Amino acid sequence: MTRVFSGVKPTGHLTLGNYLGALRRWAEVDQHQADALFCVVDLHALTVDHDPARVRRLSRQAVTLLLASGLDPRRCTVFVQSHVDEHARLSYLLECVATDGEMRRMIQYKEKAAREQARGGSVRLSLLTYPVLMAADILAYGTDEVPVGDDQTQHVELARDLAVRFNHRYGHTFVVPKATSPKVAARVMNLQDPASKMGKSDDSGPGIVYLLDEPEVTRKKIMRAVTDSGQDVVHDREGRPGIANLLEILAACTGGDPEELAGGYASYGALKKDTAEAVIEALRPVRERHRELCADPGFVAGVLRAGAEKAQERARPTVDAAYRAIGLLPA
Numbered sequence: 649m650t651r652v653f654s655g656v657k658p659t660g661h662l663t664l665g666n667y668l669g670a671l672r673r674w675a676e677v678d679q680h681q682a683d684a685l686f687c688v689v690d691l692h693a694l695t696v697d698h699d700p701a702r703v704r705r706l707s708r709q710a711v712t713l714l715l716a717s718g719l720d721p722r723r724c725t726v727f728v729q730s731h732v733d734e735h736a737r738l739s740y741l742l743e744c745v746a747t748d749g750e751m752r753r754m755i756q757y758k759e760k761a762a763r764e765q766a767r768g769g770s771v772r773l774s775l776l777t778y779p780v781l782m783a784a785d786i787l788a789y790g791t792d793e794v795p796v797g798d799d800q801t802q803h804v805e806l807a808r809d810l811a812v813r814f815n816h817r818y819g820h821t822f823v824v825p826k827a828t829s830p831k832v833a834a835r836v837m838n839l840q841d842p843a844s845k846m847g848k849s850d851d852s853g854p855g856i857v858y859l860l861d862e863p864e865v866t867r868k869k870i871m872r873a874v875t876d877s878g879q880d881v882v883h884d885r886e887g888r889p890g891i892a893n894l895l896e897i898l899a900a901c902t903g904g905d906p907e908e909l910a911g912g913y914a915s916y917g918a919l920k921k922d923t924a925e926a927v928i929e930a931l932r933p934v935r936e937r938h939r940e941l942c943a944d945p946g947f948v949a950g951v952l953r954a955g956a957e958k959a960q961e962r963a964r965p966t967v968d969a970a971y972r973a974i975g976l977l978p979a
């Protein structure tokens with residue numbers, strides 16, 4: 649059976665981008681077709697300036713939203729990264745396989761490091777090595793497929809490279825994984841700045857639809873989305889990025905095709921109105937289940953306990969094998 653692994657980082661409230669690019673597919677497709685593990689990767693949230701209480705709160709909220717999005721613990725494994733030691737154990741070995749230059753070429757590192765430096769902050773070493781920890785997350789589970797949005801494909805490529813290099817040097821140990829991404833909405837853009845990704849750790853609230861926004865707030869954000877000069881509705885990512893983004897969001901929420909949908913609109917206003925309604929309807933069940941789950945913290949805690957146990961059982965043999973292969977004395 650295909651093994652699937654993916655994760656979400658608790659550095660902010662989850663967004664429509666996370667949902668359309670990742671969560672929804674995990675729930676609708678992956679958990680039904682594969683032996684799938686989904687992880688709130690809390691160790692990754694420590695790579696930038698952080699508040700411990702906020703990381704704890706956001707981790708709990710992310711787990712609850714994964715379940716609210718439809719992940720069923722009877723069908724897949726839901727857990728928190730720091731509950732399973734194998735991630736950190738393997739990460740160190742992979743640091744001994746990765747190179748400094750490889751890390752510095754990662755686009756997300758370059759962007760985030762530049763942002764931290766512009767703020768006058770320092771860059772944590774863990775921000776540089778983050779993709780190695782992500783590779784460890786993936787490789788520890790013998791993962792075949794990693795369902796992610798477009799922004800993570802470079803990191804999954806690195807995981808592939810490290811797996812191939814490790815296997816070549818030390819003998820076959822890891823499955824070489826591949827990224828999969830959705831046909832539409834693999835990169836949902838910020839509604840106020842359609843040249844940038846809708847990212848949960850960004851500060852620009854008006855351009856980001858959060859899964860837990862009230863419907864009225866969502867409607868306002870979409871109605872106020874920045875559009876392009878021009879009148880006709882066409883799907884042109886380069887020339888009309890704002891409209892293309894709305895068409896992709898609408899297509900993802902209604903199961904349509906962005907090009908075909910474009911033909912049905914004579915004005916930007918009508919497109920915005922339908923997109924807002926489609927998003928509100930898509931998120932309604934998630935918000936409702938989230939409310940129910942918040943009333944049952946014991947259930948969520950139980951899912952995490954069982955999830956960590958199952959995840960560790962799956963990861964340990966591979967990580968132990970990697971320790972032996974690389975030359976460490978068995979305990």
Ligand code: TYM
Nearest residue numbers: 654655656657665666669670782785796797834835836846
């Ligand atoms: P994170 O937490 O930034 O995002 C979680 C998932 O949501 C997708 N995503 C988007 N998709 C479309 N449009 C957007 N605007 C958008 N924003 C986010 C991401 O591509 C991702 O699939 N490094 C990862 C977390 C991670 C991970 C892993 C993922 C750590 N270890 C192992 C897969 C496998 C991250 O920061 O995702």
